[in-house]
Amino acid sequence: MPEQIQRKLLIIDGNSLLNRAFYALPPLTNRDGEHTNAIYGFLTMLFKAVEEVKPDHAAVAFDLKAPTFRHDTYTEYKAGRKKMPMELAEQIEPLKEILDAMGLYRIQMEGFEADDLIGTLARMAESDGMTVAIVSGDRDVLQLVTEQTQVMITKKGITQMDVYDPDRFTEEYGIPVERFIDLKGLMGDSSDNIPGIPGVGPKTATKLLQEFGTIENLLEQSEAISNKKLKEKVDGHRQEAVLSKKLATIITNIPIELKMDDLRLGELSNPEVAALFRRLEFNSLLERISAPADFKSEKTADKHLWPEMTTIEALQELDGQVQQHQEITWYTLTDTNAEGWPSPVAAAFTIDGNTGWWLDCRNGSYVALARAWIIKWLGDPSILKKVHDLKLEKRAWGTVQIPFNGAPFDVMIADYLINPSKAAYDLEALSLHYDGQKVVTSKELWGTGLKRKKQTELDMEAMVAYLVQRTALIHRLTPELKRQLQELEMLSLYESVEMPLAFVLAEMESEGIELDAALLKDFEITYAKRIDDLIKQVHEVAGTEFNLNSTKQLGEVLFVRLNLPPVKKTKTGYSTDVAVLEKLKNEHAIIPLILEYRQMTKIKSTYIDGLLAIVNAGTGRIHSTFHQTVAATGRISSADPNLQNIPVRTEMGRQLRRVFVAREGWQLIDADYSQIELRIMAHLSGDPGFIKAFKEEADIHTRTAAEIFQVSEESVTGEMRSSAKAVNFGIIYGISDFGLSNNLNISRQQARLYIDDYLHRYASVKTYMDEMVTRARDKGYVTTLLHRIRYIPEINSKNFNLRSFGERMAMNTPIQGSAADIIKVAMVRVADELKKGNYQARLILQVHDELIVEAPPEEVEPVSLLLRQAMEEAAELSVPLKVDLSVATNWFDAK
DNA sequence: TACAATTGCAA
DNA sequence: TATTGCAATTGTA
Structure with missing residues (x-):
C-alpha cells in the first residue's frame, strides 16, 4: 500500500493572537515611530507554530468590525468591550500586508467572526481527510477539538502553548469536548457579555453536565436537580441558558467558496517580506527567515x-x-x-x-x-x-x-x-x-x-x-x-x-592565446640561474643567510644588521618597497642586488612559472577567464592567469611578451586606443582647450606641459612633459597634491602649484570634476556615457579619508567607466563584423584600451580596417577616437 | 587552512 | 593621501 502523506492545515486566530502579542510585549516602535510590538509577537508565534505543526496548508482568520448574526440574536453581545487602543489598531494593516506578502491565506467575512471562519475551515479540512491545528489565545475555540483537530492555546508570554486534543480536554475539564458549548451556555462569558445562568460557575456547570450531559437534557430533567437553590436558578434562566449556548456555538458551515488548494503553504520568506521586516526593524526575524x-x-x-x-x-x-x-x-x-x-x-x-x-x-x-x-x-x-x-x-x-x-x-x-x-x-x-x-x-x-x-x-x-x-x-x-x-x-x-x-x-x-613554450622554458632557465647568483651575492654581502622574499627578514638585515637608515615604515615594520630601495641605492652595495633580485623573481614567479603552470596541455594555449562582474567601474578583469598585467614598462619584462604568439602562420593585430580616458574627459567636461588639442592631433602631454609651464611646445623638455603627463593622470584619478607630490617626488607645495595652474588653465575640467562630486553627494551615485551606475555612499562619510576617497571615485568613475563602455561596444561590433564577414580571425584579448585579434595573413588587411573602424566608431564624442594599430607574430613586436 | 599584509605588474 | 584590477609570497591565527 502506498504511503499516504498526511496533509496538515494550520489555522491562526488572527485577532486573538494579535491581542495576545500586544498585551504580552512592551511597546516597541521602529525609527519612524510605528508601533510594532503586536506584529512582532504575532510573527514570533506564527513562526513557532509553523515550526511545530509543520503544516502544508495554512490560513489566518480575522474579525471585521461589522456586526455579526450574534448581535442580531442578542443586542448586548460583546457590549461593554473596551475599545481597541490606537497603538494596536494601527498594527493590523501592516500585519495583513506581511501575511499577504508571505502568501498566507487571509480570511475574513462580514457578518461572521473569526471563530466561525476557523470552525468552517477546520470542518472542511477534516472532510478532506486532513488534520488541523488551530492556534488561538481564546479558549472558545476549544469546542472545535476533535480527533483530527487539535487546538493550541497560548499561555502566558508568547512562545508557550497548551495543545489540546479530546483526551487532554476531558482530562482538564472533566467533560467530553462536545459539551464545551453547554459549559459556556451555563457559565456564560463576561468578556463576550454572554449571560449564562447567574451564579453558576465552572465547578457547578461541570457537575451538572457530568450528570445530565447537555443543557437540553438538563432543562428537560431539571426536576432531578437535587440542590433546590440550584434548581431554581436553572429554571429561572432557561432562556438565557439556551441563548448563551447558541451564542457560544461556533458555526462550522458558512458557505465559503474556496478549495483547500488555495491554502497551500509556500515559502514564507521572499524579498517583499524581507523588505517589510527591514522597515519594521525586525532584525531577529530577518535572521530567522x-x-x-x-x-x-x-x-x-x-x-x-x-x-x-x-x-x-x-x-x-x-x-x-x-x-x-x-x-x-x-x-x-x-x-x-x-x-x-x-x-x-x-x-x-x-x-x-x-x-x-x-x-x-x-x-x-x-x-x-x-x-x-x-x-x-x-x-x-x-x-x-x-x-x-x-x-x-x-x-x-x-x-x-x-x-x-x-x-x-x-x-x-x-x-x-x-x-x-x-x-x-x-x-x-x-x-x-x-x-x-x-x-x-x-x-x-x-x-x-x-x-x-x-x-x-x-x-x-x-x-x-x-x-x-x-x-x-x-x-x-x-x-x-x-x-x-x-x-x-x-x-x-x-x-x-x-x-x-x-x-x-x-x-x-x-579560443585562448598561444604560448611559445620552448621560449618560455629558456626564460625559465636563464632567470633561475641569475636569481641563484643574486641570492648568493646578497647573502655574502649581508654576511648572513636569510629569506630574501621575506620583507620582515630583509628589513632586519638592512636596517638593523647593516644599519641603513629606515626611510619608511609599514604598519608591521620597515618598508622595503622599491621607492625605499631606490633612495638607498648609493648607500650600500647590497641594494642594487636586491633591486635586481626583486625584478627577476617578480617576473619569474608570476609570469614565467605562473604561465608555464597554466598552459592548457591539450591546446598549448592560455585560457584566461574574463570577469564581467568584478570591477565597479565597468571594466573587465582577467584572471587565471591575468593577461592584463603582462610587463611592458621595463625592457626586461617586456621581452616576456615574445612568448605570446599567433598560431603557426597567423598574425596578431594589436589595436589600442590613444589617450581614450583623456579624450573622454575632454568630451565630458567640454573643455575647449582639450577638445582643440585632440582635434589637432596634438601630443596631449606636451601640449599640457606648454600650457601649464607657459612655454611654447617646442621648448617643452622631457621632464616637463613627464610632469604634465603625471598631472594628466592625476586629474583622471581624482587628484590630490599629496598624491602628485608622491608620484613626482616633489614637494606638496610644488604639486599644489601644478594642480592649481592646470585647473586654472582648464577651467571646464575643474567645473566638471566639481559637478561630479556634487552630483554624487546629492544623488548618491555617478553614471557613465551608457548609463552605467555606481553608488558612492562614502562621499557623505564623516571620515575625511573615506569621504575623500568617495570624491576621487566620483571624479574617476565616469571617465574609466565610459572608456569601459566604449571598448565593450567595440568588442561586440568587432566580433559581430568578423562573424558577418565570415572571417577566420578572432578577438582573443582585451587589455582595457587594447584589443588583440588573431588573423590568418590574408585577412590581416581587411580585419585591421574593420577593427580600427569598429573601435573608432564605437562612440560619437566631441573629440575623435584614435586607434594605433600594429601587426606581428608575437605580442612584443606587435606593440 | 584561511586570511592579512606587503609588494609589484598592467591600464 | 591618486583610479581599477590580479597574484605571489610570507607570516600569523
Whole structure:
C-alpha cells in the first residue's frame, strides 16, 4: 500500500493572537515611530507554530468590525468591550500586508467572526481527510477539538502553548469536548457579555453536565436537580441558558467558496517580506527567515520532488513545455574536467519556478540530448531564457561556437549592473540580498581544501537541493531584476552591450592565446640561474643567510644588521618597497642586488612559472577567464592567469611578451586606443582647450606641459612633459597634491602649484570634476556615457579619508567607466563584423584600451580596417577616437 | 587552512 | 593621501 502523506492545515486566530502579542510585549516602535510590538509577537508565534505543526496548508482568520448574526440574536453581545487602543489598531494593516506578502491565506467575512471562519475551515479540512491545528489565545475555540483537530492555546508570554486534543480536554475539564458549548451556555462569558445562568460557575456547570450531559437534557430533567437553590436558578434562566449556548456555538458551515488548494503553504520568506521586516526593524526575524539552508527540512521538501530526468521522454516533455510556454530557466552545476575545461556535473530546468526536472550529467547519459535542447533554445529568439552566468553555461555545455538569437536574461550580469560595487554576484549572494534567504552553498556541497569532494562523491540530496534552489531562484528573481534595470535606464546597456559581450568573452576564453613554450622554458632557465647568483651575492654581502622574499627578514638585515637608515615604515615594520630601495641605492652595495633580485623573481614567479603552470596541455594555449562582474567601474578583469598585467614598462619584462604568439602562420593585430580616458574627459567636461588639442592631433602631454609651464611646445623638455603627463593622470584619478607630490617626488607645495595652474588653465575640467562630486553627494551615485551606475555612499562619510576617497571615485568613475563602455561596444561590433564577414580571425584579448585579434595573413588587411573602424566608431564624442594599430607574430613586436 | 599584509605588474 | 584590477609570497591565527 502506498504511503499516504498526511496533509496538515494550520489555522491562526488572527485577532486573538494579535491581542495576545500586544498585551504580552512592551511597546516597541521602529525609527519612524510605528508601533510594532503586536506584529512582532504575532510573527514570533506564527513562526513557532509553523515550526511545530509543520503544516502544508495554512490560513489566518480575522474579525471585521461589522456586526455579526450574534448581535442580531442578542443586542448586548460583546457590549461593554473596551475599545481597541490606537497603538494596536494601527498594527493590523501592516500585519495583513506581511501575511499577504508571505502568501498566507487571509480570511475574513462580514457578518461572521473569526471563530466561525476557523470552525468552517477546520470542518472542511477534516472532510478532506486532513488534520488541523488551530492556534488561538481564546479558549472558545476549544469546542472545535476533535480527533483530527487539535487546538493550541497560548499561555502566558508568547512562545508557550497548551495543545489540546479530546483526551487532554476531558482530562482538564472533566467533560467530553462536545459539551464545551453547554459549559459556556451555563457559565456564560463576561468578556463576550454572554449571560449564562447567574451564579453558576465552572465547578457547578461541570457537575451538572457530568450528570445530565447537555443543557437540553438538563432543562428537560431539571426536576432531578437535587440542590433546590440550584434548581431554581436553572429554571429561572432557561432562556438565557439556551441563548448563551447558541451564542457560544461556533458555526462550522458558512458557505465559503474556496478549495483547500488555495491554502497551500509556500515559502514564507521572499524579498517583499524581507523588505517589510527591514522597515519594521525586525532584525531577529530577518535572521530567522535567512536561517541556514536546511535542505533536509520540511520547508523545502516539496521542492525535492522535482524528478530526475531519466528518460528521453522526460527531456522531450521538457522541450514540449518550453515550446508551449516560450520560456525556460536552467542552472548547471559545473566542475573543471581533466582537460581543464568547465563541464556540467548536473543541471536543473524549470518553466514556472515551482516544479521542474534535474539531470545527472556524470554518467554522460542524455548530456548530448540536453545540449541539443540548449542549443535549440539559444537559437530560438521567441524563447525567453533565464540563466545565471551565461558565459559559464555556454562554455560548460560546449556551445561557445553556437550562434544565438534572442538575448537570454542573465541574473548575474543584471545584478552587477544594478549595483556594481558588490563583493559577489553568485547565487548565494543574490539569494541573501533579494530573498534574505540562504541556499546550499558551493562550499557546503563540495567541501573545501583537501576534503573537496569529487563529482562522484557529492551528496545526492544536497546536490538536488542545490540545483533546485538555484534554478527556482533565477526564475523568481528575473522579473524584479528586469524591472530595476528598466528603472535605472540600463536595459539598453544590458541588451546591446553586456549580454552580447558575454558571448564574445566566452569565445575569447575558449579560443585562448598561444604560448611559445620552448621560449618560455629558456626564460625559465636563464632567470633561475641569475636569481641563484643574486641570492648568493646578497647573502655574502649581508654576511648572513636569510629569506630574501621575506620583507620582515630583509628589513632586519638592512636596517638593523647593516644599519641603513629606515626611510619608511609599514604598519608591521620597515618598508622595503622599491621607492625605499631606490633612495638607498648609493648607500650600500647590497641594494642594487636586491633591486635586481626583486625584478627577476617578480617576473619569474608570476609570469614565467605562473604561465608555464597554466598552459592548457591539450591546446598549448592560455585560457584566461574574463570577469564581467568584478570591477565597479565597468571594466573587465582577467584572471587565471591575468593577461592584463603582462610587463611592458621595463625592457626586461617586456621581452616576456615574445612568448605570446599567433598560431603557426597567423598574425596578431594589436589595436589600442590613444589617450581614450583623456579624450573622454575632454568630451565630458567640454573643455575647449582639450577638445582643440585632440582635434589637432596634438601630443596631449606636451601640449599640457606648454600650457601649464607657459612655454611654447617646442621648448617643452622631457621632464616637463613627464610632469604634465603625471598631472594628466592625476586629474583622471581624482587628484590630490599629496598624491602628485608622491608620484613626482616633489614637494606638496610644488604639486599644489601644478594642480592649481592646470585647473586654472582648464577651467571646464575643474567645473566638471566639481559637478561630479556634487552630483554624487546629492544623488548618491555617478553614471557613465551608457548609463552605467555606481553608488558612492562614502562621499557623505564623516571620515575625511573615506569621504575623500568617495570624491576621487566620483571624479574617476565616469571617465574609466565610459572608456569601459566604449571598448565593450567595440568588442561586440568587432566580433559581430568578423562573424558577418565570415572571417577566420578572432578577438582573443582585451587589455582595457587594447584589443588583440588573431588573423590568418590574408585577412590581416581587411580585419585591421574593420577593427580600427569598429573601435573608432564605437562612440560619437566631441573629440575623435584614435586607434594605433600594429601587426606581428608575437605580442612584443606587435606593440 | 584561511586570511592579512606587503609588494609589484598592467591600464 | 591618486583610479581599477590580479597574484605571489610570507607570516600569523
